[in-house]
Amino acid sequence: xxxxxxxxxxxASVAILVVGWQAGSAAVTSANSTSSATRPGxxxxxxxxxxxxxxxxxxxxxxTQATSAAPAKAAASGSFTGSDTNTPFGNVQVQVVVSNGKxxxxxxxxxxxxxxxxxxxxxxxVPILKSEVLQSQSVNVSSVGGATYTSDAYxxxxxxxxxxxxx
Amino acid sequence: MRAHxxxxxxxxxxxxxPDSPAAEAAVAEATRQFRLFDERxxxxxxxxxxxxxxxxxxxxxxxxxxxxxxxxAALQWRDATGGSFTPHRPDGVVDLxxxxxxxxxxxxxxxxxxxxxxxWCLNAGGDVLCAGHQPDGTAWRVGVVDxxxxxxxxxxxxxxxxxxxxxxxxxxxxxxxxxxxxxIDSTYVQATVVADDxxxxxxxxxxxxxxxxxxLASIVERWSVDVLTVAPDGSLRATPGLTAALVTExxxxxxxxxxxxxxxxxxxxxxxxxxxxxx
Numbered sequence: 001x002x003x004x005x006x007x008x009x010x011x012a013s014v015a016i017l018v019v020g021w022q023a024g025s026a027a028v029t030s031a032n033s034t035s036s037a038t039r040p041g042x043x044x045x046x047x048x049x050x051x052x053x054x055x056x057x058x059x060x061x062x063x064t065q066a067t068s069a070a071p072a073k074a075a076a077s078g079s080f081t082g083s084d085t086n087t088p089f090g091n092v093q094v095q096v097v098v099s100n101g102k103x104x105x106x107x108x109x110x111x112x113x114x115x116x117x118x119x120x121x122x123x124x125x126v127p128i129l130k131s132e133v134l135q136s137q138s139v140n141v142s143s144v145g146g147a148t149y150t151s152d153a154y155x156x157x158x159x160x161x162x163x164x165x166x167x
Numbered sequence: 168m169r170a171h172x173x174x175x176x177x178x179x180x181x182x183x184x185p186d187s188p189a190a191e192a193a194v195a196e197a198t199r200q201f202r203l204f205d206e207r208x209x210x211x212x213x214x215x216x217x218x219x220x221x222x223x224x225x226x227x228x229x230x231x232x233x234x235x236x237x238x239x240a241a242l243q244w245r246d247a248t249g250g251s252f253t254p255h256r257p258d259g260v261v262d263l264x265x266x267x268x269x270x271x272x273x274x275x276x277x278x279x280x281x282x283x284x285x286x287w288c289l290n291a292g293g294d295v296l297c298a299g300h301q302p303d304g305t306a307w308r309v310g311v312v313d314x315x316x317x318x319x320x321x322x323x324x325x326x327x328x329x330x331x332x333x334x335x336x337x338x339x340x341x342x343x344x345x346x347x348x349x350x351i352d353s354t355y356v357q358a359t360v361v362a363d364d365x366x367x368x369x370x371x372x373x374x375x376x377x378x379x380x381x382x383l384a385s386i387v388e389r390w391s392v393d394v395l396t397v398a399p400d401g402s403l404r405a406t407p408g409l410t411a412a413l414v415t416e417x418x419x420x421x422x423x424x425x426x427x428x429x430x431x432x433x434x435x436x437x438x439x440x441x442x443x444x445x446x
Binding site for chain 2: 123124125126127128129130132133134135139140141142143144145146147148149150151154156157158159160162163
């Protein structure tokens with residue numbers, strides 16, 4: 001029984017991270033959309049897999065509505081909401097559901113990304129400024145990539161210039 | 168260190184190799200590999216096997232094992248990308264251009280490695296596959312063209328094993344044979360994918376341009392690749408791995424990308440401004 005409970009606890013923690021992480025990245029997406037309203041092409045990208053949030057999100061929503069249901073002192077039962085805590089992945093607020101003194105569920109109520117840090121744990125493509133990707137006026141490169149050029153277009157390409165420059 | 172250039176597959180290949188008595192033979196063998204693939208798969212040659220399949224002269228079932236396995240692999244890519252990549256033209260013709268150039272690059276790479284060349288950089292029409300390091304021991308650096316201005320670089324990354332393949336797909340130039348059964352997504356005008364092998368990089372770059380944000384989200388989740396996309400308005404998205412590989416002023420200053428061995432001749436070229444002019 002102990003093992004099962006432990007495994008259940010681990011699973012719950014992972015689920016929290018997944019839910020929280022997706023909530024976080026959704027927040028990032030909307031935040032960036034607002035800040036770059038003048039860029040029509042930059043909004044509503046990075047879709048999250050539809051199945052995961054709906055599967056994991058449903059019970060969380062239900063429990064949130066049952067929040068603060070009589071926290072008792074002796075044999076505690078009910079939902080307890082923690083304070084907003086700063087983590088390396090953003091601000092997290094969790095809710096713990098206790099039944100007869102035992103934790104039966106933990107839910108992430110709030111996870112916001114701060115400074116785009118949470119994306120570092122994922123492989124999401126996030127908005128990046130042009131000034132961030134090429135800062136030098138002159139860059140030493142070995143080869144120049146790009147969308148496939150024809151033999152004719154090669155003649156006017158940077159790669160041709162590079163080759164002619166004597167690499 | 169010298170760039171050897173040859174025409175093939177309707178584009179130009181640049182192969183940068185250290186100077187060596189064996190270099191010419193290695194370049195000739197690499198050239199032959201591209202020619203072999205072109206002769207079998209080009210739809211611009213009426214006598215290629217694939218052109219004869221397309222015209223109905225050879226039933227697909229009677230085609231060579233090589234052709235059928237290349238086709239089967241392309242179909243697997245189609246399934247893996249949810250159809251964002253496809254070897255079928257809208258008119259139903261089997262067109263393997265989406266994978267053949269990458270396969271030829273890999274074949275050429277294999278011959279280079281077999282003949283003892285461990286440091287080289289191969290650029291086939293804008294797709295780049297590198298091995299080893301530059302002569303001074305630093306990582307190969309691959310720049311990628313700005314789709315809004317072909318005369319300037321958009322970004323540059325250092326390429327180190329195992330992520331040694333950099334493929335870029337876009338709507339700006341040749342189109343890269345991007346087709347979809349449904350309408351082509353117009354969210355990205357260019358996508359660069361960095362992967363361990365050039366076939367994966369090439370196919371996924373095409374799939375991202377063709378499939379748009381949903382393809383991008385699915386691909387970065389399922390494949391171990393780095394991606395940078397360009398939207399029509401010039402706005403960019405990048406995965407953390409790509410951002411980490413960027414050549415930036417800060418990294419140059421900190422010497423992160425500096426010479427590891429401290430000797431040898433840097434084989435580099437300054438691109439201060441677009442110097443390309445029609446010949």
